[in-house]
Amino acid sequence: MHLYNIASAIKLALGIAIIIITYTSINIYEDPVIGIALAFLGIFIASRWWSFYLFWWIQKLYQNNKWALLIAKDSYKLSLLFGIYMIINFLLIVLWWRNKFLGILLLWSFVRMYISLFLNTEKNDKNK
Numbered sequence: 001m002h003l004y005n006i007a008s009a010i011k012l013a014l015g016i017a018i019i020i021i022t023y024t025s026i027n028i029y030e031d032p033v034i035g036i037a038l039a040f041l042g043i044f045i046a047s048r049w050w051s052f053y054l055f056w057w058i059q060k061l062y063q064n065n066k067w068a069l070l071i072a073k074d075s076y077k078l079s080l081l082f083g084i085y086m087i088i089n090f091l092l093i094v095l096w097w098r099n100k101f102l103g104i105l106l107l108w109s110f111v112r113m114y115i116s117l118f119l120n121t122e123k124n125d126k127n128k
Helices: 002-025 032-062 067-093 099-128
Strands: none
Touching: 002 032, 002 067, 032 067, 067 099
16 A cells, blocks of 8 residues: 555656646747647646545545455556546647537546446456
8 A cells, every 4th residue: 555655646746846847947838739748747647646545535435345455456547547537638628629528428438437447346356
């Protein structure tokens, strides 16, 4: 469990450092591609940090019969999916392609991925 906490703390520091460097050192008007790419990277890394702890807390609250290491492992997987969801949403907003239909479709697809991840985890737990 401590390894997941250390990895998450490193992600937070790295994500914030990338975002600060992006907004203080890069002139977005002169080089928008680099600025947007680094902002994507910083947002992805920082969102994985807080989403890991959010999913860990939710699972700890509702799944009392699981091991702490298994909860952390599932939370880590869910935080990766949430980070990818954040990046796709941010990319769609920047490209002006985001609309209600596409947002609902994207949200539905990621909710299905979350459900399938939990169903596979529960099946593997029962087999052990």
